[in-house]
Amino acid sequence: NFMLTQPHSVSDSPGKTVTISCTRSSGSIASNYVQWYQQRPGSSPTTVIYEDSQRPSGVPDRFSGSIDTSSNSASLTISGLKTEDAADYYCQSYDGSNPCVFGGGTKLTVL
């Protein structure tokens, strides 16, 4: 089984750019797509990035996703931070033996 490790929390000010990392413990990050989910307090999750870097319709282009094979990690970058971006963010991936693995989640605070 592999694990996805995220920082427990990140924070920055409105208008800034923040990046949340997601490191895969074994197996290549490039072998299977990575998704990112946003969960605001009291709400169910929503999908902000799928298949590493694709944005669902309705998600602003301030949200972007990427992978880095050198660090075996995926990243979610949010530019032009807004107070409404404050939420928990989860990465997720899979492989042949593990149909769905979530990271532990990162709490984003917009100061």
Added chain:
Amino acid sequence: EVQLVESGGGLVQPGRSLRLSCAASGFTFDDYAMHWVRQAPGKGLEWVSGINWNSGSIAYAESVEGRFTISRDNAKNSLYLQMNSLRAEDTAFYYCAKDISWRDWLRGVDYWGQGTLVTVSS
């Protein structure tokens, strides 16, 4: 518009059973795999189970294997989770979720339901 509406949650005693349902609309239900994902209060997301588009492939998390059964009725656009031998640690919001990929195995989620709360307590 894709809609996933869960029902069936509630308070149940340890060792008892509960059946969750998810009514799907706004997409061709029998073209997509489906997931159940849960979240204990104040905790992160935990994948519970998944089923492919024609019920030919099913998978469970180790924590529920042998106690929970996932199923679907494509004629009714519905997903189910039969939960037996419930434990206190099964207390969580349970989310129904649609998989991203058309007629493929589980990859990830693009739509989520609003969740239904299951509380296991005596």
